Amino acid sequence: MAYGTAAGAEDIERYYTDIRGGRPPSREHLAELRSRYAAIGDRFPLLEITRAQAAGLEAALNRDDVGRFRCYL
Numbered sequence: 001m002a003y004g005t006a007a008g009a010e011d012i013e014r015y016y017t018d019i020r021g022g023r024p025p026s027r028e029h030l031a032e033l034r035s036r037y038a039a040i041g042d043r044f045p046l047l048e049i050t051r052a053q054a055a056g057l058e059a060a061l062n063r064d065d066v067g068r069f070r071c072y073l
Contacts, residue, residue: 004050009034009042 006015012033017024025033037044054071061069 005044005046006037007043007047009037012037 003019004015006012013024013030016030016033024030050073054073058069058071
């Protein structure tokens with residue numbers, strides 16, 4: 001099972017609170033997480049990559065039967 005990732009630096013606290021069952025990260029952990037996101041440009045490319053994969057899959061599935069299939073994330 002994959003939980004994805006925060007869409008950007010502004011979403012870190014909400015995202016980690018959500019995947020931890022409503023328990024927010026400590027201030028220290030949040031600072032570490034923000035530092036990690038800053039090191040990679042304040043965004044993690046997983047969401048962008050997943051959206052591109054979904055668009056490609058949807059296009060391939062609909063090649064012969066346009067509009068029949070839709071990918072949801």
